[in-house]
Amino acid sequence: MGLMRTPEISEENAFVSRKGMPTSLSSSKTLSSSSSSSSSRASRNRKIAPSSNFSDSASEEILRNAESVIKKWDVNSKSSYTRVTSLFLHDREEARSFLKSTNDLREVMHFLVTSHSSSDKLVLAQSLTQIAMKRLEKELYHIVSTNREHLSPESVSRKSSRRSDDSVNENGIVSDNETEKVSESTMEDVKSVVDCMVSAGYGTECIKIYKVMRKSTVDEGIYRLGIERTKSSQIQKLTWNSREQLIENWLNAVKVAVQTLFKGERILCDHVFSASSKIRESCFAEITKEAAIHLFRIPEIIARIKGSPERIFKLIELYEATYELWPDIESIFKFDSTLAVKLQALSALVELGDTVQMILSNYEAIIQKDSSKILPEGGGIHSLTRTVMEFTTSLANYSATLSDILMDHPRAGNLNLPESYLDGPSSGDLPVSPVSVRLAWLMLVLLCKLDAKAELYKDVSLSYLFLTNNLNFIVEKVRSTNLQYLLGDEWVETQVEKVRQYAANYEAAAWSKVLSSLPEAATKGDSPAMSLEAARACLQRFSTTFKEECGKQTSWTVPDRKLRDEIKVSIARKLAPAYGQFYKAYLGIARGDQEAERKLARFGADDLGNYLSDLFHGTAVSRGSRPLSSRSRGCFATVI
Incomplete structure (x- = not known):
């Protein structure tokens, strides 16, 4: 009874x-x-x-x-x-x-x-x-x-x-x-x-019915958004592809879950139980807390799983999505009974930020500890350069969120950048952004490692060509991405000047012997005074030295076409005037001597440009087999 x-x-x-x-x-x-x-x-x-x-x-x-x-x-x-x-x-x-x-x-x-x-x-x-x-x-x-x-x-x-009095459109459709x-x-x-x-x-009876029915609605809504109830151990056992799919599902679901599912449930509870603040708080907490905590636990679990540095991008996206929803999370789950939801979302943000910072520190260590002695043939672009630049330019696309992370999760130890190394974007006396400093530091670590790699080449001129190629590659990547803004114009200009210095060092190391085989007067623009026999010997020496250097360098490479043409033109401008001056002098000395004229014809002034045109394509070719580009042809014609 x-x-x-x-x-x-x-x-x-x-x-x-x-x-x-x-x-x-x-x-x-x-x-x-x-x-x-x-x-x-x-x-x-x-x-x-x-x-x-x-x-x-x-x-x-x-x-x-x-x-x-x-x-x-x-x-x-x-x-x-x-x-x-x-x-x-x-x-x-x-x-x-x-x-x-x-x-x-x-x-x-x-x-x-x-x-x-x-x-x-x-x-x-x-x-x-x-x-x-x-x-x-x-x-x-x-x-x-x-x-x-x-x-x-x-x-x-x-x-x-929104509310409106209009109910049926002109087609009679609701x-x-x-x-x-x-x-x-x-x-x-x-x-x-x-x-x-x-x-x-x-009240107990009606609240029980309401909670059970609405909780099932929320749980079903989360499931329909692609978020299944999974244990931490299950997520850890997933392959990266499966885990990446889980992250994509989460990123697509979280905004709808917070701004529609949980917000809508909060509105419904507030309305249905408007007569009692205690009841509506209790109902809302019991209906949504479990699903919300599970939703925000997923990023935290993923952040704790070790993997390749490339996972940083998905972690930043998870951080960004949660961070942007934080005002909604605070507003919707403002009750003491739902404090666990806010704490879980905050815990996810902390874990994600700490992991991003850890990945960056570990990535620096990976660069510094790279001990591979395998060098690109012909002084081309090193695989480390390509990998680091791909990683860094991708990071630049997340600069706003990454800057927030770096401010809230400072790196252990200061980044002691060289004075005047970085002149990033700033306003007045405001400091350079944390992300600019961090990416500039990664660039510096890479450049130092490339200097060490260059020393592995036995040929000094090839080591300088290697540095020229790699630094030029870095500069072009910076110019074509958001890194240009983050590192600043002065940083770019400084590195461009270094590319020129490396190229000049290459030319001096590779071609000074060839240039020194010509009479000193010819290199100064004067007509050399020498006998036919001395001129013939000088011509032979230049021809032999020049061909040897060209033969060695036909397997060297300059992947950037613009840089390749600039280097060739620079070499021609140093050799062609001196050789041209000597050629004219020899022609005058040998005039009337058919044998001497025939030997001169074997290596005329035009042959200089033909030999140079074969350089830096990365494969050995026979002389003159590769047509000169219109840019090279015009410049060689001018200097020769």
């Missing part, structure tokens, strides 16, 4: 625990003890007194009206119609009448408990209340379960953001505004049932 429950006009009433469903009283003995107990509770907890207008005749009329309305919808009635039909779908006016009658019973019970505690009318009022509560429990379950579309977080969020109206109507139905049950002292 169930004890008679006296309704209380306070939000604490919703938390009164109760075992089992309400049942009808069956004896006056039970009524007597229950009435005494209920009367005592009512006198302790009642917040307002019954209306002074209440009378025996008024209470009798209310009971008669309530009995006719409530018993019609008794879930235990023999009528199959009322058992399968929803009160709120049958007739909304009758639904309002049912709720009014139920609420009026509450006032009658207050009146009877204080005035006629042993009256049979009190038994009837309690019995009708229990019938009404069972009906409303069923109605609440029906409304919430069959109107998931109209109570969906999307519909609720939409309703909260518009979003009409959908919002249906959603609003459904929310009102839920609220009216909840208010009635809580006021009658049946």
Whole structure:
């Protein structure tokens, strides 16, 4: 047998625990003890007194009206119609009448408990209340379960953001505004049932139904967004491709989950339980906390998994997505009961930031510790240069978020950049951004390592060509990416000047012997005074030395076409005038000597450009087999 429950006009009433469903009283003995107990509770907890207008005749009329309305919808009635039909779908006016009658019973019970505690009318009022509560429990379950579309977080969020009187478009199709109206109507139905049950002292029952139904909606919503319940150990065992897919799913889902799913649920709870801040906080926490904590635990788990440095980009994206949603997270989960959600999201941010910083530090160490002695053939671009530049230029695309991470998660130890090494973007006396300093440091670490690599070449001129190629590659990468902005124009100009110095050092080391084989007067632009025999020997020496150097360098490479042409032209400008001057002098000395003229013709001034055109393509070719580019041809013609 169930004890008679006296309704209380306070939000604490919703938390009164109760075992089992309400049942009808069956004896006056039970009524007597229950009435005494209920009367005592009512006198302790009642917040307002019954209306002074209440009378025996008024209470009798209310009971008669309530009995006719409530018993019609008794879930235990023999009528199959009322058992399968929803009160709120049958007739909304009758639904309002049912709720009014139920609420009026509450006032009658207050009146009877204080005035006629042993009256049979009190038994009837309690019995009708229990019938009404069972009906409303069923109605609440029906409304919430069959109107998931109209109570969906999307519909609720939409309703909260805009309202309109337009309902049907010109084609007669129900518009979003009409959908919002249906959603609003459904929310009102839920609220009216909840208010009635809580006021009658049946808050525990209605809250339980609401929590169970809405929690399943949230859990299903998270699942539909592609986020499955997985353990940390399961995520750790995933391959990188599978883990990357999980990250993509999470990035696509998190904004919808926070700004639509959780926000919509918060709006719905606030509306349905507007009469009680404690109830709405409790409901919202129990409905969403578990799903939200799991959602924000995933980035933290992923951040703790070791892997290649390239995973940093996905970690930055996870950080960025969570960071951008932080204001919404703080607003939606502002209750003490949902503090765990905010702490989990914050923990994810901390873990992601720490891991990003750790990856950068480890990447520096990888560069510094690279001990490979395998060098690119012909002084080309080193694989380390390509890898580091690809990594660094990609980091530059995340500069805003990366800067936030580096400020909040400072590196252990200072980055002692050389003075005037970096002149990044700044405003007035503001310091250079952390990301600019960090990327400049990575560039410096790479350049130092390339200097060490260059020393592995046995040929000094080839080591300088290697440095020329690699630094030029770095400069071009910087110029064509966001690194240009982060490192600054002065940094670029400094490195461009170093490229010129390396190229000049290469030319001096590679071609000084060739140039010195010519008479000193010719190198100064004067006509050398020498015998035909001495001139012939000088010509032979130059021809041999020049061909040997060209033969050696045909396997060397300068991948950048513009740089390749510039180096060739620079070499020609140093050799061609001196050789041209000597050629003319020899021609004058050998005039009339057919043998001497024939030897001179074997290596004419035009041959100089043909030999140079074969250089720096990375493969040995026969003289003159590769046509000169239009740029080279024009420059060689000028200098020769």
